Amino acid sequence: MKADNERIVVPRPRHFKRDAIILGVTALIVGSAWFAGFDLGRIIMNFSKGGRLLGRMFLRPDWGYAPRIVDPLIETIRMSIVGTVWGAALALPVAVFAANNFIRNPWIAQPLRVILNITRSVPAMVMASVFVAVFGIGPFSGVLALIIFTFGLISKLTFESIEAIDYGQVEALLAVGANKPSILRYAIMPQILPQFLSYTLYGLEINVRAAAVLGYVGAGGIGQIFEQNLAWRNFDRVGLIIIISFFVVLAIDLVSSAIRKRLV
Amino acid sequence: MTDSKAVRIIVKKRLNPLKLVYGIINYGGLAALVIWGSSGIEYLGLMQSARGTLEALFRGFTHPDMSYLLNMSRDGLPFAIVETVAIAIAGTFASALLSIPVALLASQNIVGDKVSKLGKFIVTAVRTFPELILALIFISIVGPGAPAGILAIGIHSVGMLAKLFSEAIESMDMGVKEALDSCGATPMEVLFRAMLPEVSPEFISYTLYRFEINVRAAATLGLVGAGGIGAPLIFAIRSRVWPRVGIIMIAMIAVVTLIDIISGKLRKRLV
Numbered sequence: 001m002k003a004d005n006e007r008i009v010v011p012r013p014r015h016f017k018r019d020a021i022i023l024g025v026t027a028l029i030v031g032s033a034w035f036a037g038f039d040l041g042r043i044i045m046n047f048s049k050g051g052r053l054l055g056r057m058f059l060r061p062d063w064g065y066a067p068r069i070v071d072p073l074i075e076t077i078r079m080s081i082v083g084t085v086w087g088a089a090l091a092l093p094v095a096v097f098a099a100n101n102f103i104r105n106p107w108i109a110q111p112l113r114v115i116l117n118i119t120r121s122v123p124a125m126v127m128a129s130v131f132v133a134v135f136g137i138g139p140f141s142g143v144l145a146l147i148i149f150t151f152g153l154i155s156k157l158t159f160e161s162i163e164a165i166d167y168g169q170v171e172a173l174l175a176v177g178a179n180k181p182s183i184l185r186y187a188i189m190p191q192i193l194p195q196f197l198s199y200t201l202y203g204l205e206i207n208v209r210a211a212a213v214l215g216y217v218g219a220g221g222i223g224q225i226f227e228q229n230l231a232w233r234n235f236d237r238v239g240l241i242i243i244i245s246f247f248v249v250l251a252i253d254l255v256s257s258a259i260r261k262r263l264v
Numbered sequence: 265m266t267d268s269k270a271v272r273i274i275v276k277k278r279l280n281p282l283k284l285v286y287g288i289i290n291y292g293g294l295a296a297l298v299i300w301g302s303s304g305i306e307y308l309g310l311m312q313s314a315r316g317t318l319e320a321l322f323r324g325f326t327h328p329d330m331s332y333l334l335n336m337s338r339d340g341l342p343f344a345i346v347e348t349v350a351i352a353i354a355g356t357f358a359s360a361l362l363s364i365p366v367a368l369l370a371s372q373n374i375v376g377d378k379v380s381k382l383g384k385f386i387v388t389a390v391r392t393f394p395e396l397i398l399a400l401i402f403i404s405i406v407g408p409g410a411p412a413g414i415l416a417i418g419i420h421s422v423g424m425l426a427k428l429f430s431e432a433i434e435s436m437d438m439g440v441k442e443a444l445d446s447c448g449a450t451p452m453e454v455l456f457r458a459m460l461p462e463v464s465p466e467f468i469s470y471t472l473y474r475f476e477i478n479v480r481a482a483a484t485l486g487l488v489g490a491g492g493i494g495a496p497l498i499f500a501i502r503s504r505v506w507p508r509v510g511i512i513m514i515a516m517i518a519v520v521t522l523i524d525i526i527s528g529k530l531r532k533r534l535v
Contacts, residue, residue: 005298028353029353029354030355031350032349032350032351032357033350033414034346034351034411035346035347035350036350036351036410036411036414036491037409037410037411038354038410038411038414039411040375042406042411043405043411046405046406046407047405049405050401050402050405050406050445052405053401053404053405055399057401060467075516076301076306077301078301078302079301079305081297081298081300082298082299082302082305083300085294085297085298085301116522117524118517121480121516121517121520121521121524122513122516123480123481123483123484123522124492125396125484125487125494126483126487126497126513127483127515128499129487129497129501130321130501130509130513132501133317133501133502133504134314134317134320134321135314136314136320138305139305142307185405191411210396211390212394213394213396213397214452216396216455216487216488217487218496220305226397230400242397246392249392250388250389250392251411252526253388253392
């Protein structure tokens with residue numbers, strides 16, 4: 001006779017597909033780490049060296065150098081503001097044409113989307129280094145890269161917002177016989193403007209970070225003196241530049257995200 | 265009776281002085297900001313010298329260096345592309361693993377108000393630290409090459425992934441967790457049997473999204489010597505070999521777009 005307290009064994013369901021996916025993903029990750037020569041042992045071995053370096057950077061930064069980095073820092077902020085504003089200004093009209101619910105002409109929307117995809121798939125740093133070769137060293141190349149990158153980013157986010165608007169207002173305007181510009185002005189714009197402003201601020205946050213490092217390839221801003229000091233192995237100055245730009249970026253981030261929370 | 269003509273109803277807008285002041289402050293401030301920003305940057309005198317280079321650049325794009333694309337050795341383009349993607353995969357995976365404990369520390373419904381505020385601040389701080397600077401620091405620690413890129417991406421991505429993860433944890437259904445708690449499950453059992461299964465679709469979706477970003481980042485990091493396609497690109501740009509710049513940029517756009525499409529499809533199926 002069976003005991004009353006015998007365990008009930010529920011056979012586990014088999015997940016061949018799931019197991020195969022997990023195995024495949026694991027193989028992909030391990031393979032990638034192996035291909036890239038990732039060696040955890042060697043990295044841990046090098047940590048004392050890294051600790052010494054970080055100590056030279058951050059424990060005794062060269063505070064006397066601080067006045068010299070004010071101008072490049074201001075240039076960085078200028079670059080990111082100009083890049084964001086022009087990128088966003090170009091993005092708004094393009095987003096209207098790229099959305100498939102306003103113009104409804106795939107011959108306009110699709111090519112625009114391809115262009116937007118291309119601008120977003122080239123990183124800002126890469127664009128900046130090409131522009132430095134073309135237009136020379138200086139903030140102009142950096143601003144150009146930021147404008148193009150911001151334009152691609154904000155256009156995409158905005159046309160997705162346009163496609164997701166509430167149709168009730170458009171229908172109400174159609175019912176009273178409004179034409180396309182009126183629909184744009186009174187139904188679409190009021191709905192997407194807060195989101196558009198929020199995306200613009202988001203773009204500014206990204207651009208401040210990007211502008212801080214663009215100088216590394218010669219595209220102006222604080223990255224340029226960062227690169228010089230790193231090349232001269234002035235680690236105490238490098239540490240100071242990192243610390244100060246960290247706090248400036250953090251401050252801009254906090255202000256911008258506080259505004260964004262109130263917008264949307 | 266009034267006449268048959270339709271009478272236009274005119275609604276007069278009343279001018280609100282407070283609103284006007286707000287408008288002047290907002291738009292005036294924005295305009296001032298743009299003017300102040302633009303004034304520091306020189307624009308003129310660049311175009312003349314740039315014209316020849318621009319033409320050469322376009323010729324490079326229309327006549328890309330095909331032999332480089334077909335070069336299967338370590339110096340060829342295929343190797344650089346695979347290395348870039350490998351850096352992105354390994355870095356993203358490392359950051360996803362690191363992000364889970366950090367996200368738990370930043371979630372208000374797991375560790376309470378005070379600890380989660382501290383956790384959130386740490387996450388913001390990590391996000392603020394530029395990837396490129398991390399890469400440069402790691403290059404001076406482990407030497408130039410792909411491992412430095414993996415470390416930089418792995419740490420920087422925690423800033424975004426842990427934030428998204430903790431938002432997923434904070435908005436999850438606590439019923440399953442409470443059910444397990446009431447059965448007397450240990451905290452580890454609650455974590456692995458209730459919480460992670462509940463949030464894993466969102467976690468995987470965010471990780472894939474970050475992977476798309478990290479492919480671009482891995483392409484960028486090579487510019488400073490952290491492995492991947494950026495290194496041959498910056499050499500080609502500095503030595504002005506435009507056909508090679510052309511083929512690298514075209515390959516980069518193709519790979520990034522392809523990965524975006526695949527990852528986007530996967531994400532749509534997940535959530």
